Amino acid sequence: MADPLIDLWNLPLSNDEKCQLSVKLGMLRLEGKDPSVLFLAPTPEDKADVLRSFLKESAPRIANENSLDLTYKTVSEYCTPVVPELQGLAGFLLKRPDGLTIRVSSRTYNRVRDYDVQGLFEPSDGDRCLGLEEHLSGCILPPPETGVSELSFIQAWDNLINTPLRVFMNVAFSKDRNTNTGIDNLLPDVVGYVGARFSLWIAEEELGGTGNLLKELVSKRNWCYKAIPYILGYSASGLAVTLVALYYEGGRVKSRHLATFNLYEIGDRVKLFMVMSNVGRVLGGLHDMCIINNENTEFEVVKGITTGKSVRLAGDQVIKGYLTKGRRMKVWKIYYALKGCPNMETCLSRKPRHENGSFKRRIGEYMLSFSPRLNRTAxxxxxxxxxxxxxxxxxxxxxxxxxxxxxxxxxxxxxxxxxxxxxxxxxxxxxxxxxxxxxxxxxxxxxxxxxxxxxxxxxxxxxxxxxxxxxxxxxxxxxxxxxxxxxxxxxxxxxxxxxxxxxxxxxxxxxxxxxxxxxxxxxxxxxxxxxxxxxxxxxxxxxx
Structure with missing residues (x-):
């Protein structure tokens, strides 16, 4: 299902209002609250009015010097969109944003100060960034809880990488970590749709180092952008995480290494937490470039599962969902028999597997992946x-x-x-x-x-x-x-x-x-x- 926050970028609001709301609604999620309740009004104009009221009501608390939680103010003030040149991107990500300081309790500061080499944190007995401090204390500073299965690493990857990103930027995630979901690993394990619209953050994850994750990441990113210089992503082999930029040059997608982190080490976990604030800023800048240059919206539900089939757009592919195994198999057999037909879309999925009940459903549907993504309203x-x-x-x-x-x-x-x-x-x-x-x-x-x-x-x-x-x-x-x-x-x-x-x-x-x-x-x-x-x-x- 498409993220409800996709509505935010289509509403009659100013860019400044949208940026403020993106930060504040992201913080609501961090607090475990559902921001979709603000999008229930029947018309775009009514939704915009509700969100403006939310801004007005929350503004005094955010700007109040006596407020107990400085998270909103800190994120809003320092996490501004920017798009550095590719050559200087690694240096930008690894440097603390000028002026950014996260106030935490003296107790938390004592736990983090030996690993805070750039002075990101400072102790405070008064106002603090309670939202950020809670995540720092609960997810970043303790050793990751992992086991022997890949499933046990998923929570660690999300806690240390993707959840911090959502603090600093409105990102809706589509996760295809189960290799039996029926899409045959044609999409990256994680896709982050910035503003719930553009897939500017992608990742490949695995438990061990048996494959070339970076090569796999590059192979799954067919370039469909007109103007942006690069997108960001990571590969994770266990808790060894490599941050990369993907860009298009010479007719193919290439990658550039940005930084590597060993998330077993507390120092690297703290460092990555700071880096993710800069990643959020860059993704925000890339999102603005997508808007200015009218890039195609890359993820949305075209048709819900109301007539026996759903249609979702994901990057340069189309994902169709069917209610039954039999219907999905019938469609797959038709496309398989018609391989090579000119001027007809292609089914990318392999033959569905039924043995031992291993056929998997996603969101109550059986999925097939198709290419290319086409303009169906032309x-x-x-x-x-x-x-x-x-x-x-x-x-x-x-x-x-x-x-x-x-x-x-x-x-x-x-x-x-x-x-x-x-x-x-x-x-x-x-x-x-x-x-x-x-x-x-x-x-x-x-x-x-x-x-x-x-x-x-x-x-x-x-x-x-x-x-x-x-x-x-x-x-x-x-x-x-x-x-x-x-x-x-x-x-x-x-x-x-x-x-x-x-x-x-x-x-x-x-x-x-x-x-x-x-x-x-x-x-x-x-x-x-x-x-x-x-x-x-x-x-x-x-x-x-």
Missing amino acids: RPSTQESLVRALLDVSEALAWLKEKRWIHRDVHWGNVALDEVAGVWTLIDVEEACTFEEATTAHPLNSRVHAPEMLTGYHGSPVDVWGLGHLIRSASNVPALNKMVDEVLWELSEKCSAVDPSDRPSIADCRVELESCRTLLSEDSMDCGTVEISRSDPRANVETM
């Missing part, structure tokens, strides 16, 4: 882009026919744009079947599917009908070239024939579409065209 807005989309889709349909398969569910809801490759792509190929399987009725929405699917045997002409439906439903495309418009509408009429035998073949459709492309190419040699119609990327929450 629609053709010109004749050129419409013809291109129809040609791309028909190429996939022609391949399916050659393999004696039928898609059976062709409509714009299942056509998405690969913005990197510039290709229109079929998605959600879950109703597909072989010619031999299409012997009985397969009732779907009669408005967007061929009529014979409701009655009995149906073959590849249902996909031709779907191609015609794409033309008919592209109503927002202006008919600038009347000849092309006539060809397209005539083709859509032929594709929509009630008798399947009266419809043209997919190959015939492609011939007509190629003639349209030729006409348009000649017609538009001296003018530019706009290929895609979609909303402001910052408002587009269904990019997929």
Whole structure:
């Protein structure tokens, strides 16, 4: 489930208000309170009003010199966003922020002072950073409680690395530490979505040193950013933790070592606690760059589990969840059989395992991972882009026919744009079947599917009908070239024939579409065209 704090960055609030709220809501979580209760208002404007009231009510306590807890004030004042150059990043992270001092009790100070080499802490018999001191005393200073299993290390990793990060920055974590979750280790063990939106913090963890964690971390990060210089992450082999930056250079993702910590040593645990305050600042700066440059939102729930399937976006992949093992297996078999189909999304997951009940569910669902992540709200807005989309889709349909398969569910809801490759792509190929399987009725929405699917045997002409439906439903495309418009509408009429035998073949459709492309190419040699119609990327929450 997406973090409820994702709403914060979409609300009509100033950047300053959002930054203040990010810190304060993060502190609520540290105290074990649920900040989602502040997001229950029905409209964005009402939610913004509730959060402003929360700011106003909490401000006197935060600014009050007599307040017992200086945590809010300290974090708000010194954990300001910044993006250092990659060359100087390691030095920045390892240096105490100028002016930052964490006041703790004399008792806690006596425990930490021998390891506080940069003077981060100071004793106080009055006002103190109670929230930070509680975490320091309860999680950082005591020896980590670990055993012989990897599960026993998870709490230590979170207490020493990820929980401190949430103090300094609003980060929503997606954790895939169970290798049997059904996503086949295609995502990092930990992904931190800063502002609940952008995956700028990733990690790989293991009990022993049997694998190359850093190489694995790099291999799982396909670069999907437009402007940011790097992201941050770590690899943990037991309690040996290496902090790294990942960046894109020379057509591939590379890594840069930043610091190494032995978390069995109390001095390194205290040092890492300080470093995480700087990590929070850098992630905040990277988040602001993502906003300014309209980076794609990288994690969100596109569709909840209401119609038998959920869809979640995670980085450059799409995670789909199904209610039953059988449904998931059926979908996996379809995509496995159709490997190599052009202009169609790919299922990345391996064959699901059922033996001995080892098949795992996540959040009540059975998961499959798909690639690439596509823009599912893009629609053709010109004749050129419409013809291109129809040609791309028909190429996939022609391949399916050659393999004696039928898609059976062709409509714009299942056509998405690969913005990197510039290709229109079929998605959600879950109703597909072989010619031999299409012997009985397969009732779907009669408005967007061929009529014979409701009655009995149906073959590849249902996909031709779907191609015609794409033309008919592209109503927002202006008919600038009347000849092309006539060809397209005539083709859509032929594709929509009630008798399947009266419809043209997919190959015939492609011939007509190629003639349209030729006409348009000649017609538009001296003018530019706009290929895609979609909303402001910052408002587009269904990019997929």
